Amino acid sequence: MNSRFFVFLVPLVVIAAFWLMANRESKLAHDPTHKSFFERNGTVLGTVFILLVAFWALFLVTLPYLYMVVESFHPRLPPLKRGGPEDYLTLEQYKSFFVQPSDNSWNTTHLWGFFFTIAASVAVTVLNFAICYPLAYYMAQAGSIQKVRLIMLGLIVPYWVNEILRAFSLRLLLASKGLINQMLMWLGITDAPVDFLANNTGLYVGLSYAYLLVMIFPLYNAIESLDKNQIEAARDLGAPWWKIHRDVVIPYAKPGIASGCTMVFMLSAGSLAAPLFLGGPNTLWFTAIVYDFFFQAFNWPRGAAYAFILLAACIAFVMLMLRLFKVSLGETIR
Amino acid sequence: MSAGVELDHVTVRFGQFTAVDNANLDIKSGEFFSFLGPSGCGKTTILRTVSGFLDPSEGKVKIGGQDMAGIGPNQRPTALIFQNLALFPLMTVAENITYGLRVRGVDKTARMKKADELLHLIALPGQGKKLVGELSGGQKQRVAIARALAVRPKVLLLDEPLSALDLKLRQHMRTELRSIQRQVGITFIYITHDQGEALTMSDRVAVMSDGVIEQVGDGKAVYDRPETAFVASFVGENNPFMGKVSKATKDGVAVDTEFGPLRGGNPKGLKVGDRAILFVRPELFKLGKGSAGAALSSRVKSVAFEGNITNLFLNGAAKKDIALSIGRHGSADIPGQGEKATINYDPSYAVALPEGKMARE
Numbered sequence: 189m190n191s192r193f194f195v196f197l198v199p200l201v202v203i204a205a206f207w208l209m210a211n212r213e214s215k216l217a218h219d220p221t222h223k224s225f226f227e228r229n230g231t232v233l234g235t236v237f238i239l240l241v242a243f244w245a246l247f248l249v250t251l252p253y254l255y256m257v258v259e260s261f262h263p264r265l266p267p268l269k270r271g272g273p274e275d276y277l278t279l280e281q282y283k284s285f286f287v288q289p290s291d292n293s294w295n296t297t298h299l300w301g302f303f304f305t306i307a308a309s310v311a312v313t314v315l316n317f318a319i320c321y322p323l324a325y326y327m328a329q330a331g332s333i334q335k336v337r338l339i340m341l342g343l344i345v346p347y348w349v350n351e352i353l354r355a356f357s358l359r360l361l362l363a364s365k366g367l368i369n370q371m372l373m374w375l376g377i378t379d380a381p382v383d384f385l386a387n388n389t390g391l392y393v394g395l396s397y398a399y400l401l402v403m404i405f406p407l408y409n410a411i412e413s414l415d416k417n418q419i420e421a422a423r424d425l426g427a428p429w430w431k432i433h434r435d436v437v438i439p440y441a442k443p444g445i446a447s448g449c450t451m452v453f454m455l456s457a458g459s460l461a462a463p464l465f466l467g468g469p470n471t472l473w474f475t476a477i478v479y480d481f482f483f484q485a486f487n488w489p490r491g492a493a494y495a496f497i498l499l500a501a502c503i504a505f506v507m508l509m510l511r512l513f514k515v516s517l518g519e520t521i522r
Numbered sequence: 523m524s525a526g527v528e529l530d531h532v533t534v535r536f537g538q539f540t541a542v543d544n545a546n547l548d549i550k551s552g553e554f555f556s557f558l559g560p561s562g563c564g565k566t567t568i569l570r571t572v573s574g575f576l577d578p579s580e581g582k583v584k585i586g587g588q589d590m591a592g593i594g595p596n597q598r599p600t601a602l603i604f605q606n607l608a609l610f611p612l613m614t615v616a617e618n619i620t621y622g623l624r625v626r627g628v629d630k631t632a633r634m635k636k637a638d639e640l641l642h643l644i645a646l647p648g649q650g651k652k653l654v655g656e657l658s659g660g661q662k663q664r665v666a667i668a669r670a671l672a673v674r675p676k677v678l679l680l681d682e683p684l685s686a687l688d689l690k691l692r693q694h695m696r697t698e699l700r701s702i703q704r705q706v707g708i709t710f711i712y713i714t715h716d717q718g719e720a721l722t723m724s725d726r727v728a729v730m731s732d733g734v735i736e737q738v739g740d741g742k743a744v745y746d747r748p749e750t751a752f753v754a755s756f757v758g759e760n761n762p763f764m765g766k767v768s769k770a771t772k773d774g775v776a777v778d779t780e781f782g783p784l785r786g787g788n789p790k791g792l793k794v795g796d797r798a799i800l801f802v803r804p805e806l807f808k809l810g811k812g813s814a815g816a817a818l819s820s821r822v823k824s825v826a827f828e829g830n831i832t833n834l835f836l837n838g839a840a841k842k843d844i845a846l847s848i849g850r851h852g853s854a855d856i857p858g859q860g861e862k863a864t865i866n867y868d869p870s871y872a873v874a875l876p877e878g879k880m881a882r883e
């Protein structure tokens with residue numbers, strides 16, 4: 189049987205297992221006052237609920253990913269040969285990320301793209317935190333209500349504009365004959381235009397800006413619930429402002445910080461538009477490589493394998509960071 | 523080391539609103555001083571001005587004779603205990619207590635030594651490793667005191683720190699606070715709306731209303747010799763009788779009330795014809811006919827037996843009841859509800875004051 193169809197069996201097996209477990213549990217600890225799901229909602233409505241949730245969970249969430257996982261373990265084949273004798277399970281797509289299939293040399297281009305993507309995403313996350321923390325603190329603790337509303341509006345309204353349009357307008361600003369370069373030259377700071385796009389300044393600016401809100405809101409939420417008296421108490425005990433932040437505000441806001449940083453890192457590493465429009469000509473963003481495999485080379489198995497390598501690496505990195513800063517995963521989604 | 527606090531014509535305004543109006547006060551070094559007043563009277567504003575979180579709009583705050591203008595709360599020789607205590611929930615008890623030393627760069631061994639010493643003072647020895655959340659209300663209270671004392675302040679400021687505790691614990695903490703103050707010997711400035719707290723603990727009390735300091739004095743003076751109608755009606759229970767002064771000497775006046783002329787002391791020099799309020803405390807009344815001008819009769823509205831005392835409420839003027847409490851020795855012939863009762867008082871303890879704003883019930 190074709191292994192591609194095997195994937196459709198997996199959810200059914202999981203569902204069956206859960207159903208059996210639930211049945212067994214309700215028999216073991218039966219509470220006579222407790223009504224079952226169907227008794228509470230009626231047969232018709234109960235069935236509709238279950239079908240809708242099952243459709244959403246299976247067809248929209250689980251199956252596409254599972255299908256891609258299976259795809260990544262197959263060789264690339266023309267449609268006619270799929271399911272034929274050459275369609276066997278293999279690790280060659282994953283191997284090709286490390287070693288070139290053509291000449292068995294190290295696949296330096298893709299490895300470099302991968303590490304650059306991770307490193308740049310870390311940089312973007314740090315930059316974003318540095319920008320957002322003071323702003324979030326001001327909004328949550330220091331600013332008056334009117335000013336905070338104004339800042340909120342200023343933060344949100346630009347996101348009504350399409351992402352690609354935003355990236356392009358940044359490109360216009362940062363181009364060698366763009367507004368910023370003209371300003372710099374007019375002020376006499378530089379003689380020749382700075383190539384912001386080639387040195388990846390554009391990339392960092394674009395990515396930071398793209399995920400500003402994703403960082404600011406978790407931070408704002410976390411800091412906002414901090415009792416003002418705690419800050420004043422630290423101040424009264426003699427702490428200068430930076431020690432107040434180090435000892436009182438940041439430890440308290442740690443779950444929010446972890447949540448914001450995780451999301452910004454994940455989204456940056458997986459972003460496509462900003463690196464494509466704002467990266468330099470020599471910048472190879474990893475998602476762009478994945479994109480090319482799917483839409484240029486029509487090599488879905490290899491594209492899928494690459495995508496999962498990125499996903500696994502990002503998850504591992506985030507878990508490591510959470511462990512390092514002693515934040516549990518549950519806290520970040522509070 | 524202790525220091526006195528001087529408020530030199532301090533006024534604090536928020537926009538159009540005057541929270542503290544021309545407070546002029548000298549708190550002595552080592553004194554237990556309380557600000558007493560209803561909520562919104564400006565007492566917390568005074569405390570925040572002394573601690574440095576607010577700047578006076580006018581006037582000066584001096585601590586130990588030194589003008590505090592331009593000196594932030596982290597530089598002042600004061601420590602503040604917040605109403606909700608504001609302990610740091612993510613730190614242990616010992617870390618909380620020594621936080622002020624940590625930010626001053628004191629090394630860890632010295633900090634731990636100080637923590638042990640203070641934990642001993644607040645009767646929580648060996649509890650330094652606990653988290654703040656594991657403590658009871660009274661224990662948190664003491665940790666907050668220790669945290670403030672750790673930085674060796676010259677003045678300790680307390681913003682209604684006992685208000686969250688239950689009655690028994692509150693009474694216990696009063697004695698404890700007082701004994702801690704005696705041990706450390708520094709100035710305590712205490713804010714409260716609870717007159718019991720203010721009277722039992724303080725060397726002196728300032729009674730405040732609407733941003734104005736109405737009277738400063740020790741507990742006895744404030745209770746027995748009030749200077750304004752507000753102080754008389756806010757501190758302790760009091761029965762006001764309104765009227766016009768019909769006779770006046772330096773020692774006493776007679777006020778024409780609905781119950782006829784009633785006599786009392788004249789501390790503010792009232793003159794004949796002035797509008798005045800005569801205050802008689804419930805415990806001053808006795809049953810029976812007294813001397814002329816110090817007795818009245820009315821119908822009993824209700825009787826409440828409270829064990830050690832019995833409270834009687836007679837019909838008073840303008841729907842306000844006259845309250846009197848009678849001790850056990852005189853409880854044999856207490857009139858019943860609806861009966862007519864005649865009561866008298868010793869006029870040397872009653873006080874007649876110029877008509878003015880009174881405390882809300």
